[in-house]
Amino acid sequence: MSTxxxxxxIAKEGSVDSLQNRLTDIVANHTSTFKGYISAVxxxxxxxxxxxxxxxxxxxxxxxxxxxxxYSDEQKAEMGENLQEPPDIKILDINLN
Numbered sequence: 001m002s003t004x005x006x007x008x009x010i011a012k013e014g015s016v017d018s019l020q021n022r023l024t025d026i027v028a029n030h031t032s033t034f035k036g037y038i039s040a041v042x043x044x045x046x047x048x049x050x051x052x053x054x055x056x057x058x059x060x061x062x063x064x065x066x067x068x069x070x071y072s073d074e075q076k077a078e079m080g081e082n083l084q085e086p087p088d089i090k091i092l093d094i095n096l097n
Contacts, residue, residue: 001094002038005056005064008088015082016050022082023052031056034070036063050084061091 011019020042027040038057045051058064068089080086 003058003061003064004092004094005054005058006090006092007054007056008090009052009054010048010084011050011052011082012084013050016044016052019082020044020052022079023054027054030070031067034063034067036060037067064091 009019009023024042027042031037031040036059038059040054040056043053043055045053056064058067
């Protein structure tokens with residue numbers, strides 16, 4: 001069974017394009033190299049254009065958590081400079097009922 005992860009970012013005013021480009025680059029060149037990674041797509045919310053959402057699929061929640069652990073506090077702080085608030089992360093099991 002795989003795990004779906006939804007990560008939502010709210011960009012500071014005027015920085016959404018930069019944030020979207022950076023997240024797209026991270027997914028292509030960093031996220032995709034990790035054990036357990038299946039896929040990820042970066043979306044922009046039509047109702048709130050400052051909101052970027054990444055829909056990710058991982059083999060397990062542990063694989064996703066290991067990936068998140070790869071970021072240093074400095075990298076997290078640098079990303080946070082473009083955000084209004086910390087990212088909202090949801091880890092969901094895929095239910096096949």
